[in-house]
Amino acid sequence: xxxxxxxxxxxxxxxxxxxxxxxxxxxxxxxxxxxxxxxxxxxxxxxxxxxxxxxxxxxxxxxxxxxxxxxxxxxxxxxxxxxxxxxxxxxxxxxxxxxxxxxxxxxxxxxxxxxxxxxxxxxxxxxxxxxxxxxxxxx
Amino acid sequence: xxxxxxxxxxxxxxxxxxxxxxxxxxxxxxxxxxxxxxxxxxxxxxxxxxxxxxxxxxxxxxxxxxxxxxxxxxxxxxxxxxxxxxxxxxxxxxxxxxxxxxxxxxxxxxxxxxxxxxxxxxxxxxxxxxxxxxxxxxxxxxxxxxxxxxxxxxxxxxxxxxxxxxxxxxxxxxxxxxxxxxxxxxxxxxxxxxx
Numbered sequence: 127x128x129x130x131x132x133x134x135x136x137x138x139x140x141x142x143x144x145x146x147x148x149x150x151x152x153x154x155x156x157x158x159x160x161x162x163x164x165x166x167x168x169x170x171x172x173x174x175x176x177x178x179x180x181x182x183x184x185x186x187x188x189x190x191x192x193x194x195x196x197x198x199x200x201x202x203x204x205x206x207x208x209x210x211x212x213x214x215x216x217x218x219x220x221x222x223x224x225x226x227x228x229x230x231x232x233x234x235x236x237x238x239x240x241x242x243x244x245x246x247x248x249x250x251x252x253x254x255x256x257x258x259x260x261x262x263x264x265x
Numbered sequence: 266x267x268x269x270x271x272x273x274x275x276x277x278x279x280x281x282x283x284x285x286x287x288x289x290x291x292x293x294x295x296x297x298x299x300x301x302x303x304x305x306x307x308x309x310x311x312x313x314x315x316x317x318x319x320x321x322x323x324x325x326x327x328x329x330x331x332x333x334x335x336x337x338x339x340x341x342x343x344x345x346x347x348x349x350x351x352x353x354x355x356x357x358x359x360x361x362x363x364x365x366x367x368x369x370x371x372x373x374x375x376x377x378x379x380x381x382x383x384x385x386x387x388x389x390x391x392x393x394x395x396x397x398x399x400x401x402x403x404x405x406x407x408x409x410x411x412x413x414x415x416x417x418x419x420x421x422x423x424x425x426x427x428x429x430x431x432x433x434x435x436x437x438x439x440x441x442x443x444x445x446x447x448x449x450x451x452x453x454x455x456x457x458x459x460x
Contacts, residue, residue: 137372153284157323178445178455182285182323185431199368201441207371208431 128263129252131244133217135259136198137207143190144250144264145169149241153179160186169251169261171244173237178202184209190251192217192244192261194237195227212251214259219243268338269331272297275405276305277314277324281332282442285321293434294442296408336449340403344452349402353451355395360444363388367429367437382420382428389413389436403450412439 148168150156156179159165165183169190172180180191184205191206191213198215206213216227222243225236244261252260269277275295280286283294292302306322309315314328324332343349366385370378396410416436419427429437448454 153324153329154326157318160318178441179284181283181431182321185285185321199364201364204364204367204371204429204437205431207368208429 129220129260130247130249130263131192131214131217131219131240131261132258133192133214134198135253135255135257136203136213136215137210137253138256139210139212139253141210141212142250142252142254143169143212144248145189147171147192147244147247147249147261149245150180150183156180156183159183165189169249171241181205184211192251194240195229195232212253212259214251214253214261217259217261267331267334269335272301273305273308274332274335274339276302277309277328277332278335278446280315280322280324281329282445283438285318285323287320288322290434291322294412296405333449333454336454337452340450341452343402343450346402349399350451352395352399353447356392356444356447359388359392359395360440363392363440371429385428385436386417386420389417389440392440406443409439409443409446 145166145168148159149171150159159168160182165186166189169192170180170183170188171192173194174196178201180202188211191202191211193202193213193215194217196202196215203213203215217240218226219240222239225239227236248264250262250264252262268274275297276291279291279295283290286294288302288306292299295302297305306315309328312327313325314331315322316325363385366381366388370381370385373381393410393413396406400407412434413436416427416434416439420436426433427435429435431438445455
């Protein structure tokens, strides 16, 4: 089992959703993914914990979410608990440059490195721990 | 920067805040009659500001732009008002506490929930009082107060889904929409504040 990223777990669950990581940069990409009919094939990767444009994806049955910033007490965290959608927040790579998100002090390269490493990978979310959510590489 | 007709803004803003909504939800949250909402929606569809996804509506890029342009056009003059900025800072203090208590309420065992909800309701009640003051800048904010009061009544009558469920007009939904609205009034919409 290779853990390629980890972050704060929004809620403890035995669900272990798996799919290809799909980075969603803006509201249009969320709607395009819903339109494609393949929403449930993907673990969704977004930049912010306040990424409010993700709400339609949660409403339509998203199976798992990874964010690169934000806290479990955020709006998205509250929504993901309501929908019981496993969610790992402020994820960082276990390898790579070792960069960590610090509010107000993190430049774009931090986010670009995570997108580059995770987007398109087949992964499973392990949210069974109270505090730490893990992104596990499947192949 | 162009302003939308008032009712058109109310309807599109309700959709922008909710992100994806049925016509009924938009009518209720915008405080419009069914006839007015129908007319606004038809016009918005003609101008390709909205699109339909099953039972739901979503804004197109042009629709999102029209809503944000309206905020810029209508509220730019308020953005330097020191009293409004002070009011906003006080709200942010309440907001941090609200989110913390909401998260606790979602995860606590039943016996602790009642006490946490009492604290949450007190914050909402204080916010409803504060909204009366904010209505002097933005009169439509009184509609948020009415929505909060209605949801508090639902919870009091045993409908606990009105605390945080995204499927009804819950306290969390209303709070979130108000926050998003206020940030846009101040020219700081979340879509440009992603972190």
